[in-house]
Amino acid sequence: MFKLTDFNYHNKTVFFRADLNSPMSKGRIISDARFKAVLPSLIYLLEHGAKLVIGTHQGRPYDDEFETTEEHAKILSELLNIDVEYVEDIFGKYARERINSLKAGEAIILENLRFASEEARTAPLNACERTFFVRKLAPLIDFFVNDAFATSHRSSPSLVGFARIKPMIPGFLMEKEIKALKRAYESDDSPKVYILGGAKIDDSLRVAENVLKSGKAHLILTGGLVGHIFTFAKGYDLGDANVDFLHSKGLLDFIDWAEKILNEFYPYIRTPVDFAIDYEGERLEIDLLSDEKALFDKHSILDIGSRTVEKYSQLLKKAKIIVANGPMGVFEREEFAHGTVGVFRAIGESDAFSIVGGGHSIASIYKYNIEGISHISTGGGAMLSFFGGKRLPVLEAFKISYERFKDKV
Structure with missing residues (x-):
């Protein structure tokens, strides 16, 4: 697998998949533990001039914790001491325009990825590649950094879909967990x-x-x-x-x-x-x-x-x-x-x-x-899958991406 320190991110657009899915009460996030867990990766990318597109899910459809990422943007803004803009779109025209307008050292967070029906289900890597989510966003990004260990036992477009299209790199949290x-x-x-x-x-x-x-x-x-x-x-x-x-x-x-x-x-x-x-x-x-x-x-x-x-x-x-x-x-x-x-x-x-x-x-x-x-x-579910002897789709995707793009290092 690659390491986060392998590449030059200056003025490059990075899709950063985090798992900021957090416990909520009355529509408010009550624990920022998962936010703090990915801070080292986010800070590293921003300090090295990346144009950061953050993606996460929150809850499941019809659950009480199925919310927008508006509050996630506020928490990230406070922790990073920069303005992380909440983009009320995922891969539509507005989201793509905001991604294209990013400058080095800036960050946005997309809407709850599970608001997109493609993201709410799991599928093999080749099917994930064909989704609108991947086809619309892939031309706009240079690197795919995945720090969402807690969902590494799942295979969905935002988790594995870019692996054969762009270099897929584990963040510091992912590397530490593995x-x-x-x-x-x-x-x-x-x-x-x-x-x-x-x-x-x-x-x-x-x-x-x-x-x-x-x-x-x-x-x-x-x-x-x-x-x-x-x-x-x-x-x-x-x-x-x-x-x-x-x-x-x-x-x-x-x-x-x-x-x-x-x-x-x-x-x-x-x-x-x-x-x-x-x-x-x-x-x-x-x-x-x-x-x-x-x-x-x-x-x-x-x-x-x-x-x-x-x-x-x-x-x-x-x-x-x-x-x-x-x-x-x-x-x-x-x-x-x-x-x-x-x-x-x-x-x-x-x-x-x-x-x-x-x-x-x-x-x-x-x-x-x-x-x-x-x-x-x-990651509880991911950890149980690992110790249960299951192959984790995200870890497999890291290996596939490394073999395809290792000559880029």
Whole structure:
């Protein structure tokens, strides 16, 4: 792959694909973490005289967070200390005119890319090349810089479509993410401990299966809904309320897959020994083997318990590599953040090289000022795809572009 420092950007037009998709409340962005993550790349390009065209998506169609990029422009303007103009167009005449009028060191941000129907779906690289998005913008740009690691597991026009038309270059964030993930995955250090939490059951099961089969993990700790699935698959009764919830979300369909993984790797997959529920407005911890577990029939499990945190923490102290994705419970409620905060603090206090990813995980790390984690990944889904053994379309596109344009360096 190329490096960002390989080219001369002075007076060159650069399409910069970022992932500034951020949590929102009442139409306002409530976290600028992803903005700050791409600042080094943006600053480098602007300082080297690039004419910068920034593209990002925000939310999904019909979601509450499906918004314009007008506020993104304001945040970027404040962080970069320049005027980043919001262009209420993507590849139409107005957008193309604004791109053509850019001067060295200036930047604009296009409208939410997912407002274009072509961008809302994924397709192979050759199909992405034929989209109006790529055909309209390609003649106007000199370089394509992709720093959107969090969406590197997707194949859409703005992410891969320019790869065989213009040099496609990873930004500093993308390079850092790839380096960290490869270090964790390919390292011979042991033990390697994976922590799988949150609600992305299929991705998490794929990771568990891949890293155990390939010898890339020595132990897997589970929490969140992933922990529910493995606990249930082990034969433990989680109570009517929790089984009904899993059924309502279609998650019971994954039990057979979880059982298959357990049958092959049972000793290497640890599940919670106690859970916390909301009982009459208070956190109540219940041992999985106690008679109190009858309360699970009417009360939802919202976190792992203190004994589980203690057991997991002891295991993490011995680890050399730690990979974690997803929270241990409903950390948004302070009384049920104990499991997530406890486990993540144990990661930070360990001597291991550690990676933590996923939007909710990042939010909890910043909210509770957890320090000591080696690398905080901006991409939960992309990270899970990587450790699940999937080919990431954006990484493949980097290689294709390098082979086509390496003589330009």
